[in-house]
Amino acid sequence: MATMNYKCPNCDGPLRFNPDKQLFTCEYCLGEFPAAEVQEMNAKAEQRETYDEREVKQAEQAKQEAKQQGAEAEDEYPVSYTCPSCGAEVVTTSTTAATTCFYCYNPVVLGSRLSGEFNPDRVIPFELSKEKAMDRFLAMCGKKWFLPKGFASKEQFEKLNGVYFPYWFADEQKTAHMTATGKKIRRWTSGNKEYTETRIFHVVRGGDVTINNVFERALKNESRDMLQSVHPYDMTKAQPFAMSYLSGFQAEKRDLDKKDVEPVIEQKMHQYAEQALRDTMDGYDEIIVDDFVEKTDLSAYTYNLLPVWMVTYKFNGEILPFAINGQTGKSYGKLPVAKGKLVAAAVIVALLVFVLGTLGGLLFA
Template sequence: MGVIVYKCINCGGPLAFKAETQDWTCDYCLSQFTEEEVQQFIKKEEQSQEFSAEEQVREQEFQEKSVGYSCTSCGAEIVTDDTTAATFCYYCHNPTIIPRRLEGEFRPEKVIPFKLSKEKAAELFIAWCRKKPLLPRVFGSQSQLEKLTGIYVPFWLFDCDVSGNVQGKATKVRSYVRGDTRITETRHYRVGREGKAIFQGVPADGSKKMDDDLMAILEPFDYQDLEDFSMSYLSGYYAEKYDMDHNEVYPQVTQLLRTHMQTLLTNTIQGYSTVSIQHSNVKFHNVKVSYCLLPVWMFTYQFQGKTYVFAMNGQTGKIAGELPISKARAFAWFGGVAAGVFAILSAGGLFLW
């Protein structure tokens, strides 16, 4: 089964979603179309198929018209349509990929479209690199930035009501002088707080390959930009399917919310010298979860036998990643700093010869 291609209404060429203009552009005749125009065209095409029920059509669109690829080197799994040039694996640079079908349950409900084009992402990345004096010079070069890859990362978004209470001990310490004696008075109290909170859009990435800490640094995303999922948004990008369902990521979400709720309650205990929480209880109600794709620009760089992975929020431009250090540039930089300090100290007469 072939992958889906969104064709130009005017000339029949492939359409690609452009982050900078938020529309779909044909690279052959340069026609531009809004989301409404693309959706209307897709709807007309779908009406000609024998399955008329909306849910059947949507399921068929993702299950039969999308193709998965598995890297033979590291096992990363991605999904894309045939307007994307899969020239290398964004994790290990291995160019070998094997197509295979995707199951219908991997169809997302929502998506935040890319807001930053590849050119803008490269520009921001180069500006970021220039602020890092110890990076290898080739790190931010144009040849390296060709490996910059736009990928929709699978995320689970949780909404839930949370109730909780904390109990503990607190002290008030007062010190004063009476005559020639300083007196310290300590009073002990039992303290407790209880309350409720509503949490919406708590994210947890659904990919084992994605570094959780890396994805956490890229947050927050603005969920006001969430759109109903359409395969058309994947045009020109990769999209990874989840390999951890919402039940697998739920424990880390509850731990995060439990800690946050305890902090919220504890911070309401004011006016004491010390506070020690001894017991807490947090419960979750009306938990709802949705599956969505969030935009991330990925960049991998191999330096001295190690692969460094960087990520940029495709909506806000926020960057996260571990930096490689060039020993030669580090030596030159620290040498220059040392020479400058030496010159200053020598001018001040602090070195004796």
């Protein structure tokens, strides 16, 4: 696969995916092209492997082999490519699959990162443009009273980057069986006596449980909290993977295999299956699960790229990440707190509570 940049068939300018229009647009001639058309136009080019890329691939393979033989090697290391637009050297990390040339600012997709076993099954294209992501973020900041002055400004988030992050998703069908003790409790009062009637049931549920879209990040070096917390995504809008969607964004290649995330996902699957079956035991005031067994009948793992707008900012010497779901706009991050404002508000709350307590005391004294 090639080091690609997607060019406008009219003027040869770079094409970028436009989340608002869900079309590829050329910023020079303003031409607009549907995703299918761009994919068809570039299908052959995507298959071509350049000399440049073959060299990089060979270097990576050598590194992997050395690592397997016990040699010390970093998980991430710099790799250089030649920009197909201007010929400049593009330096990326070993997991970067799409980026922008630092010289000509044209989008570059590094096809080899996403080929073979690293070829994603699905991708959710960005639905939220950078402007909309920033607006959502600033609207959210408007509701936060204790942010430092000047924090919630457009300038602060000009460097917002659209990144496709890799995730493993799993769907499973299980046969599950649960036995439990259910209690129905009824209370009533007669005269000066309160009666509590407890009826106890033996409850059994068995059947097929399907659990979908259980996810786990597929990139070990990024903050797990951040990658997990930008969810949920609407996976019904996922598209079969096409490299062209990455044009104009950054993308990361997975560095965690299915076997690495399987134990975590299976544990979640077990919990979810138990909860799903437990939820069918309605009408009881209390349920005590006595036994739960499940067997996985069907299991399917897929490798997906999901869109995230992200930025890091420095506050009081600390570098904090901030991420916005590129589909729904859900935000995740560590917001800085103006401690002075928060302390003042806490003092006011304490004073109010004291005055209210005193007034209450006056009423009942």
